[in-house]
Amino acid sequence: MVSLICDQKLRDELSDFYHTVADEVVDKLKDLCVIHDISEEAVCAELLAFVMKYDKKELTIDVVDDFQTDYLDKKAINEYKKSKTLAAKVNRTPKASTSKSAFNANQSFKALITEMSDKLGDNNRPTTQIEVVANDESITEDPEVIDVDSQEAADAPKTPEKSVDQTMEYMDVSAMTTPAVTTASDESINTSLKIDETINTNTLCYFGNSYSDHEWRNRSKTKYTVEPYDKSITLCETYKFMSLKxxxxxxxxxxxxxxxxxxxxxxxxxxxxxxxxxxxxxxxxxxxxxxxxxxxxxxxxxxxxxxxxxxxxxxxxxxxxxxxxxxxxxxxxxxxxxxxxxxxxxxxxxxxxxxxxxxxTQSPAVVPTFSQPLHLMVGVGPFNSHQSLDWEPLKKLMEKVKKYEPDFCILLGPFVDTMNEKLLTTDEPIDRYFNSQMRYISEELQDLKTEAIVIPSTRDLNVFNIMPTMAFNSYKSHKIHYFSNPCVLNISGVVIAMTSTDVLLHLSKEEISAGQNIERLSRLCKHIVNQRNFYPIFPPNPDVNVEFTKYDFLRLPVSPHLLILPSDLKEFVKNISRAVVINTGRLSKSKYTRIRVDPIDQKSFNGSLESYTNVEIIKMKD
Structure with missing residues (x-):
């Protein structure tokens, strides 16, 4: 049970998308946290997903009411029905194995609300009223009875099969695990369903095969190389800017x-x-x-x-x-x-x-030729908390790197974040602070086969706030490769395109649509691939200073094998136009991504690595 709901935490979770949030909206969300026994972070994440899905322009009390009615209440009904079905499965005797038990969704929902109210007590009862409408087809089962055997089979989670159009969206593994059900006859019986014991319980999203933890450990001795995919679109030197007519x-x-x-x-x-x-x-x-x-x-x-x-x-x-x-x-x-x-x-x-x-759209002109899996790990800044100078998120990531030893650890800025108030007021020189970070990374990788790929951000204090952003030119180490933002890299035949700029968020503010059968995040990703450009918006968002004299370095001439697009929007992994597109999450929120690319079948390879790519987006424990 969520015992204490913080107003400020709710406002902080929504602050990236809404400058102000009405008090009545915050009060309503507090009630929903208590009623549905979920945290502030979870309710805000689900609310933002709901708002984006139905293209709500403003966050009003009516929108939150719709969110409760159309999403949270229906989700509660489904979870309650599953638990009751499992209880019936546990209680039945062999003789009654073919019998059917009656189930009424309206009555079950009323029972659910009664249970929640009992938990809250009279003094803490929320003001939110939930009305159960009789004969509502959206919450009433038809026919009147449900076959327990068939229902259990339908409820059992399945590992997703791979297909050409595979698009695995945000998946909360813990939410998909049905709560344990105990009975009066034997309280020791636990019939909780499990998704797949090989999947990490902290996995937010996965794509491809659900490998066990030891299969993510890199034991290969193969040496992989990294280089620009096309030097004509790779920014390798400084340039003058703000002089364009x-x-x-x-x-x-x-x-x-x-x-x-x-x-x-x-x-x-x-x-x-x-x-x-x-x-x-x-x-x-x-x-x-x-x-x-x-x-x-x-x-x-x-x-x-x-x-x-x-x-x-x-x-x-x-x-x-x-x-x-x-x-x-x-x-x-x-x-x-x-x-x-x-x-x-x-x-x-x-x-x-x-x-x-x-x-x-064209596939890359290179083909992977390695015989052992390629392991990658991706971390996206900020690499410290919002009002701190420590590197706790970066240190946690380095612990994972030392444990799994990927071939490359891809780090995208900001490293020295302009939005960190402590960095703006510290007496320590910015370059020294950044060099200390790079020295720490280099020392942590010293005894590993892992090498780091470092990409700057327009939010970094030690680079100019322009796009394309020049690569860092400071601390030198044979363990660290510096590239510009954006960049298209060739890692032993795997073409990886990436940018640290939140182009998905900017596109989501500009796009207008109607009658689409493709969900919004997939459309935004497809725009980037089809426009053959990392930042196709014109005029650009005020947060981004695009230097048009270097517009060639924003080009995306091919549909890459992997496209990394970090964003404050919901994490995802999708197969879009033959590219596996990943929104990795941010380290400041304890989220990182690991990728395993398996060796290809040279005879059947069609230019896409979708069938050979496995991705997990993971939230680290605090």
Whole structure:
């Protein structure tokens, strides 16, 4: 039972997404924590997932009411039904093995609320009222009786099978384990269901095979190499910035549209792209960048959509976009799209179809050739707590590295976080603080085969707040490899693309959509792969200073084998456009990721490592 719910902790959990949270919302969440016996962190995580899934714009008391009714209450019903079903299974005799027991969901839910109320007592009873509606199809079982054998089989968790479209989302393993059920006849009997004894109980999310703990230990003597995948898109030296003219930015943005136009013309056998100013009563092909009328709106919306062409193709013209005939779409400012549309007047494009850019995504030109599994571990900053100078999260990660000894430990910034108040006021020089971190990492890896890959962040105090971000140039060690942000690396044939910038969060604020059958996080990941760019948003988020003279170093020319996109959004592992995409979680919240890539079958390899990749996102114990 959650005995003490803290207002401030609830506000802190929601602070990354909402500047202010109404008192009535906090009070309601406190009630839900007590009623459903869950922590502040858990209720906020589930609430944010609910808000994103149903695209709620603001966090109001009505939204929290919907969250309670449509999610928490139904979840409580399902868990209660499972426990009752298991109790019936334990109590039955062999003679009654084929009998059926009646079950009424409404009565069970009332019993559940009664039990919770008894636990709370009269003095601590929450003000929230839960109403059970009779004959509600969403919570009533039909038929009236449930076969215990078939129900137990249906409830038993299964290890996910691998498929081409495998997308394992956030999975709380502990929540999937049914509570132990004891009976009056034998209190020692424990019939709790277990997911898979090989899965770590602290695993938040997994993808691929559920290897046992000892199988994650790296015993291979194979030496792997790391190098840039393509040196033409790898930032290797410092550069001048803040000297770009508007006309030069326009030229760079034009070139991106022209590049897409050539790729699509070749792939779809399109003879030419139509001019915006020339009316065309029949369907024709158009290409350009999605934008909005900044004189009327401060962000993208369905009624302010504009379509901007390149200077070479359309003389830099722009035109209104009419999406009224589309059943589904997903757009954001800066997105390059190609479409079939009708241009009746030369003033508006009536879009009939948006062409899927999956058609031009390419697999990497290299193939893994190793014969032993490749082990990786990923940790994302901040590497200390919010108001502390210690490295406790980093030290915990290094303990895991020494235990499992992966081939590479990938560390993404921030290392010297601009949001850490202690770092802003400390007398210690920032460079010395960072060098101490790197020296510690190097010393911890000294007797291991593990090497570190270090990626900076725009939030680091010891680099310029620009994107692309130059690699660190300070403490030198043969155990540490420094690369820029973003970067695309080749580790013995495995192509890994990564950025420390929270592009998923920025995209989630810009995207508008309708009629989509793909959940939101998958759409955001697909945008990055299909746009062939680590940061395709234009204009950029105010938190990111994009240097357009170095826009080539933001390119993502292929769909990589692994794409690491750390974000404050929910952790996940997904297979998107032949890339295994991972949001790793942050070390400041005691979360890290481990990856095992198994040797491939050279004869059946199709360019994707989805069938050979195994990922676990783990929360370390405090």
């Amino acid at each position: 508007i006309t030069e930015t326009n030229e760079i943005l034009n070139d991106i549209i022209d590049e897409f136009s050539e790729l699509l013309k070749e792939k779809l056998d399109i003879e030419s792209w139509n001019q915006f100013s020339v009316p065309s009563p029949s369907e024709s092909y158009y290409i350009g960048r999605v934008c909005y009328d900044c004189n009327q709106k401060h962000r993208l919306s369905a009624d302010s959509l504009r379509f901007e062409g390149s200077r070479y193709l359309t003389n830099s013209e722009s035109i209104d976009l009419d999406l009224s005939r589309l059943s589904s779409y997903s757009l954001f400012a800066g997105q390059v799209i190609a479409c079939k549309a009708i241009n009746e007047s030369g003033k508006s494009l009536i879009v009939q179809e948006i062409i899927d850019l999956d058609k031009i």
